[in-house]
Amino acid sequence: MKKILMIVALIATTQITFAQNKAKVALNDVLSAYYDVKNALATDKNEEAAEKIKVFQAKVDAVPHETLPSAQHTLWMEQSKIMKSKAKEIAASTDIKSQRKSFEGISYAMIKTLKATKFNQGTVYVQHCPMAKASWLNEKENVENPYYGSMMFDCGEVAETIKGK
Structure with missing residues (x-):
């Protein structure tokens, strides 16, 4: 009987770990x-941003959020709602200024989610532009400002580094 319970516990633990890895x-x-x-946005390609945001939306929709632990699930549901709303705004606009403003909302939702869940595999840099009074995530340490693009491409600083797991 003990062996059976141990095997069931092992299988359950493995399934939970697999589901969390999938998420x-x-x-x-x-x-x-x-x-x-x-x-x-950092390279002033508003039409490309409108296309890329569609892929982003699909990836947000594809997250198996039901497999996340309770607190992370609640956070994801709140933040993904913001991401989806702001993504629709970017997709519906060709005006780069309004796209950048909507991207700000996505960035703050992504930053909040990343800090709470620590899901990143690689190092992520939280960068901040004092002129835009806004932050974003970057895969590179070198600043690439999505809020001003070529006007002030490297305006900003690394505010925080989040190491990958």
Whole structure:
């Protein structure tokens, strides 16, 4: 009887770990798609940003959020709602100023989610532009400002480094 209980416990633990790893992979896919949108805005490519945001939306929708632990699930549900709303604004606009303003909301939701869940596989840099009074995530330590693009491409600083797991 004890052997059976041990085996059931082992299987349950393995399934939970597998589900959480699946969510972690999906969240990293969201982060990668976020970087694509950030890079389009940083290089003043508003039409590309509108296209890349569609991939971002699909990645957000694909996160198996029901497998996240309770507190992370609640946070994801709140923040993904913001991400989806702001992503729709970017997709519906070709005006880079309004796209950048909407991206600010996505960035804060992503920063909050990343800090709370620590899902990142690689190092992530939280960067801040004092001129825009806004922050964003970057896969590179060198600043690439999505809020001003070519006008002030390297304006900002690394405010925080989040090491990958």
